[in-house]
Structure formats: structure tokens, C-alpha cells
Amino acid sequence: MNKIPLFTLIFIIITISFLTFPQTTISKVQSNSSFLNISSFTKAVCEYNYCQDYLFKCNNTKITSISPVTGAAIQFNNKWKDPRNKNQIAKTC
Numbered sequence: 001m002n003k004i005p006l007f008t009l010i011f012i013i014i015t016i017s018f019l020t021f022p023q024t025t026i027s028k029v030q031s032n033s034s035f036l037n038i039s040s041f042t043k044a045v046c047e048y049n050y051c052q053d054y055l056f057k058c059n060n061t062k063i064t065s066i067s068p069v070t071g072a073a074i075q076f077n078n079k080w081k082d083p084r085n086k087n088q089i090a091k092t093c
Contacts (some may be wrong), residue, residue, distance in 0.1 A: 039057075040058065041055075041091075043056060043091065049077065050075045051076070053069040053072035054066050054068050055069055060093070061093045063092060
């Protein structure tokens with residue numbers, strides 16, 4: 001029976017927690033009597049069994065930039081399925 005090394009198990013648990021609980025930061029800045037809704041969040045973008053975390057920056061409902069998070073990628077086994085619901089996967093600003 002194959003045993004998964006402890007480090008690999010911990011890495012998988014941390015990655016799944018990032019997939020299911022994306023971090024969001026929101027700040028509001030007043031400019032010329034109107035509010036800008038500037039926000040940023042990280043989100044895993046997955047294709048088949050490979051996932052890469054990206055930092056999304058937004059202004060109101062428009063994405064202003066997307067950049068990969070260095071070192072935040074994982075490849076799961078071929079039977080892996082994304083545990084997030086469709087709304088979480090499709091979430092944008």
C-alpha cells in the first residue's frame with residue numbers, strides 16, 4: 001500500500017483550502033464625489049487536474065489586472081474534481 005508523505009498531504013490540504021476559501025480585500029476611495037470600489041482577490045484557475053493561483057485586481061466590476069502567484073500551482077491525480085461550485089469557479093469582481 002502506498003503511503004503519502006506528510007509534506008504532500010499538508011500541501012494538498014492547504015491548496016484545497018485556498019480553492020474553497022478565496023481571500024478578498026476591498027477598499028473604497030472617495031474621488032470627485034464618487035466612490036471607486038477597488039478590490040483584489042486570489043483565485044485558483046484550474047484546467048483538468050492542474051490549478052494555478054492568480055491575483056485578480058478590480059475596479060468596480062471590471063478586472064484591471066490578472067497575474068499568476070509564483071509557486072502557487074499544483075497538479076492533482078487524473079481522477080481529481082474541483083470541489084468548488086460553479087459560482088465559486090466563475091467568480092469575478
